[in-house]
Amino acid sequence: NAGVTQTPKFQVLKTGQSMTLQCAQDMNHNSMYWYRQDPGMGLRLIYYSASEGTTDKGEVPNGYNVSRLNKREFSLRLESAAPSQTSVYFCASSDGQGAYGYTFGSGTRLTVV
Amino acid sequence: GQQLNQSPQSMFIQEGEDVSMNCTSSSIFNTWLWYKQEPGEGPVLLIALYKAGELTSNGRLTAQFGITRKDSFLNISASIPSDVGIYFCAGQADSWGKLQFGAGTQVVVTP
Numbered sequence: 001n002a003g004v005t006q007t008p009k010f011q012v013l014k015t016g017q018s019m020t021l022q023c024a025q026d027m028n029h030n031s032m033y034w035y036r037q038d039p040g041m042g043l044r045l046i047y048y049s050a051s052e053g054t055t056d057k058g059e060v061p062n063g064y065n066v067s068r069l070n071k072r073e074f075s076l077r078l079e080s081a082a083p084s085q086t087s088v089y090f091c092a093s094s095d096g097q098g099a100y101g102y103t104f105g106s107g108t109r110l111t112v113v
Numbered sequence: 114g115q116q117l118n119q120s121p122q123s124m125f126i127q128e129g130e131d132v133s134m135n136c137t138s139s140s141i142f143n144t145w146l147w148y149k150q151e152p153g154e155g156p157v158l159l160i161a162l163y164k165a166g167e168l169t170s171n172g173r174l175t176a177q178f179g180i181t182r183k184d185s186f187l188n189i190s191a192s193i194p195s196d197v198g199i200y201f202c203a204g205q206a207d208s209w210g211k212l213q214f215g216a217g218t219q220v221v222v223t224p
Contacts, residue, residue, distance in 0.1 A: 033211075040216065041216065042119075042201065042214050042215060042217050043156070045211065048211065090155050090156075092155075101146045101148070101158040101161055101203070102212060103158075104155030106153070106154050107154070107155050
C-alpha cells in the first residue's frame, strides 16, 4: 500500500545510546517531516525537509539530527539518547504545498531508560 | 509564532450523542485540516477546508472554516464506538507553509 513507512515500530534505548529512525515514502512527495508526540502536547515539529537536499529545524530540534538521503527517505538520528526523548515519533510527507495535508506513518514508540 | 488553541482537551460521551470541538488561532490561516488518530496509529486526514465560511461534510463529520479565518469547528453526529480517538486540527498560513497543529481532543465513547 502506498504511504509512509517507519521503522522500527518500538525501541528501548539506554541513556547515552544512539539510534536512527528510518522513514520512507512512495508517493513522490517533495517534503518530509519528523514530529514527536507527547501526552497533552500534540504534535511538535522536530525537523523538516522542504525538498531533496534541504533540511531545516522545527520547533524542538535539540538532541536530534536528520538526513534527507534521497527523495524517498528521511531519517532522524539521536546521537546520545536522553530520558526526555521518550516519545512517539511520527514521520510525515506532503507534496510541498500542503494543500492536501500531510500523510503520516504509523509511528515509532521510543523509550529511553 | 502562531498558536492553535484546541478545545476541549477531552470528551466522554455516550453512544448516539453529538460531539463538537473547535480550534482558534492568533493568526489567519488559508487552509484548515482535521485529522483523527486512532490508538497506535498516525493521524489520518478527515476533512480539508480551503475557503472562509466553507462547510464540508464527510459522512457523520461536518467541519467549518470560520469567517474570520482564525477558527474552525468539527462536529460528529450520532457518535459510535469507532469514533474513539484523538482529533487534531491543523492550519496552514500559505500554500508552502508548514502545518500548525492543535494539541488534540481526546474522544471517548461509551455504549
